[in-house]
Amino acid sequence: MKIDVPYGKDGSMSAVIGDDVKVSFLEANDVQIGDEDENINAAINNPINSKNFKEFLSDAKNVLVIVNDATRPTPTKKILEFIFDDLKQTHFNFIIATGAHRGPSQEEYLQIFGSYYEQIKDKIIVHDARVEEDMVFLGQSTNGTQMYVNKAGVKADKIIIISSVEPHYFAGYTGGRKSFLPGIAGYTTIEQNHKLALVPEARALALDGNPVHEDMIDAIKTVKQDIFSIMTVLDKHHNVYATCCGHINDSFHAAIDHANEVFAAPLKEKADIVVSVVKFPQDIDLYQAQKGIDNAKLALKKKGIMILVAKCRCGIGGKAFADLLGSSDTPEAALETIEKGYVLGYHKAAKMAEIGLWAQMWGVTDVKPDVISKLFIKPFSHLQTAIDLALKEKGRNASVLFLMDGGLTVPLIK
Incomplete structure (x- = not known):
């Protein structure tokens, strides 16, 4: 199965996944558009x-x-x-x-x-x-x-x-x-x-x-x-x-x-691997694209792998959250720092660090690998590489969910 996802304003990325893998898609609901x-x-x-x-x-x-x-x-x-x-x-x-x-x-x-x-x-x-x-x-x-x-x-x-x-x-x-x-x-x-x-x-x-x-x-x-x-x-x-x-x-x-x-998109069960695609214009930077991480956590099993796909055209974005995560050795350490005193942007760091306590965060972005890797996000240049490695780690029996507009779609387990 070849899967294409949007990347940036007019671009796209693709990945081929074997037919033996359980793959599903979740996106915003279809609604009737009038004049x-x-x-x-x-x-x-x-x-x-x-x-x-x-x-x-x-x-x-x-x-x-x-x-x-x-x-x-x-x-x-x-x-x-x-x-x-x-x-x-x-x-x-x-x-x-x-x-x-x-x-x-x-x-x-x-x-x-x-x-x-x-x-x-x-x-x-x-x-x-x-x-x-x-x-x-x-x-x-x-x-x-x-x-x-x-x-x-x-x-x-x-x-x-x-x-x-x-x-x-x-x-x-x-x-x-x-x-x-x-x-x-x-x-x-x-x-x-x-x-x-x-x-x-x-x-x-x-x-x-x-x-x-x-x-x-x-x-x-x-x-x-x-x-x-x-x-x-x-x-x-x-x-x-x-x-x-x-x-x-x-x-x-x-x-x-x-x-x-x-x-509000209904979902029957959580997945082992969630690919969260953040579309233009929310892919402007990681600070904004983080919404796709926070929504995707609602569809991810504990100890699962979340793969953010967002171009991040302008890099990281907010400095405070990046500095905090970048200066912390573990998600726990980041949360401890936040408890000592709040600075604007720390809420973003807190949401990411909390996910880092129970799941892996990977990222297919244009952000330099040495920059994004300091934020508890494993960097990738290609979606195919990330998918292949995630399936190797979780096994061919793992379920994969593509959240096709992760910045806006909220998964709701029914």
Whole structure:
């Protein structure tokens, strides 16, 4: 059997596996895609617990549009086709909700905004969480997080959020409140919030009792301006499956139902070897591709082998998590360091180290072998080599599962 998997934006990798090996595939569920334009237009004109879009903008003086960075598959440029004519009648700015990520490259600006970039490039603010003078203090959350957000969000009298909702490995789901925290929050705020990811309740598909989510909701409560939320849910091919607009929390929760229909994938039993394929754009670096590791653990047997397939176009990504893992001799040592004091990025290291306690992590990436091997990930250049060695180690009777969109698909044992 020859198996092809995506690698990078337009590339692929393949491996041949003998017919005697038990191989299965798990990917996001197939859903019926209707007319995407009608889907988006109807949601914008019939929002949930909100004025429609034109009415929302009718008395606007200073509009801020919050959009995701290039690590998300959010169809921002597609949404602009439906709102830009009304938006350009107002005084507006865009802010890229980078959280603690870097700002976009020229190519990534075009990925986000498409042909609209030339018209709006002078109206784009790139959030930088580390610039303290750009932050405004809005209060303290129930969990004690100090709420600092970009002052651009305070100066605006109307806020539009364009985002997408899919599972997130410690916030439960992306979208909605995440545009503020971590999207346009200060570094200290993000660090305090992400420390809450260390508890078991912070996991994919979980909102009730999830302190990370609760913190984000508290952040939204500090925002006094009118918000018009545009939440999309994409299918496994990045087509628009559903759009939910209007009230920020109500549209978010409505989108969750659709996100579960796509990304919560039922699985009968765990496998000895799980190949987790992280697609573009989440394959930007290991920091983002780690989501494919965390989702894949849900489908992996104890003492199993997980093979991450992600190009990691920009290398490792977050420095803190890589430095921590790289300076630890064992996963246990990394977890002990985290217990002594939290630094932003350590939540990522903790999730990886916890898996390292009971399973092997291998990686087919473009990251240099001497770099990734320090992070408890055994490096490979080719999928075929990794598969062959995994089967040699686990035996020909081992089961192999390909998680075909590991960054977004959440396996659920039934």
